[in-house]
Amino acid sequence: NAGVTQTPKFRILKIGQSMTLQCAQDMNHNYMYWYRQDPGMGLKLIYYSVGAGITDKGEVPNGYNVSRSTTEDFPLRLELAAPSQTSVYFCASSYSGTSGRETQYFGPGTRLLVL
Amino acid sequence: GENVEQHPSTLSVQEGDSAVIKCTYSDSASNYFPWYKQELGKRPQLIIDIRSNVGEKKDQRIAVTLNKTAKHFSLHITETQPEDSAVYFCAASLSGANSKLTFGKGITLSVRP
Numbered sequence: 001n002a003g004v005t006q007t008p009k010f011r012i013l014k015i016g017q018s019m020t021l022q023c024a025q026d027m028n029h030n031y032m033y034w035y036r037q038d039p040g041m042g043l044k045l046i047y048y049s050v051g052a053g054i055t056d057k058g059e060v061p062n063g064y065n066v067s068r069s070t071t072e073d074f075p076l077r078l079e080l081a082a083p084s085q086t087s088v089y090f091c092a093s094s095y096s097g098t099s100g101r102e103t104q105y106f107g108p109g110t111r112l113l114v115l
Numbered sequence: 116g117e118n119v120e121q122h123p124s125t126l127s128v129q130e131g132d133s134a135v136i137k138c139t140y141s142d143s144a145s146n147y148f149p150w151y152k153q154e155l156g157k158r159p160q161l162i163i164d165i166r167s168n169v170g171e172k173k174d175q176r177i178a179v180t181l182n183k184t185a186k187h188f189s190l191h192i193t194e195t196q197p198e199d200s201a202v203y204f205c206a207a208s209l210s211g212a213n214s215k216l217t218f219g220k221g222i223t224l225s226v227r228p
Binding site for chain 2: 031033040041042043044045048058090096102103104105106107108109
């Protein structure tokens, strides 16, 4: 299993540009998440999904959009990039079922710089 | 919502000594408490977790203790080694449907050779 994969690894955007951060998992996990990590600030939840076709806002959703058309993929869309969106973005997935297993597995991250 | 705090923000120990990292949480309904380790430039990885129906869990050199009354849980690392140097994040959530983890800001542990 590849686990959780993310592309690209690094990207520079100009202010006002748009881009999509890709995330895929091959563990048949029902839950998927997007976090951003700013230096010294821990992980902030942007959006999450409990299954295909279902998404919900996290703590810091403004400026982002997501979709979940399949169990495997959970892309994050940035519209009108702003310098405040400079960060490292992590995608994660977990299985939440009756067994209560909630371990989140993280992707390698995407480093985004908005200039 | 849940609020998770970690103190201190940095911790330095001598190799071979023990390290204790403490977290507090605000929501008494939270019942799942994982610890993640993040090495420089790498992704966070789960190292140990505990559920509210137990008070302590061990895995080789690491252990986690939970005090539900005081709403705090701690990570204990014994016989520290230089490769233990990393940022450690604690988190809390309510198990089950719609579960979301709330992370602390992280503690940077430095193990001096």
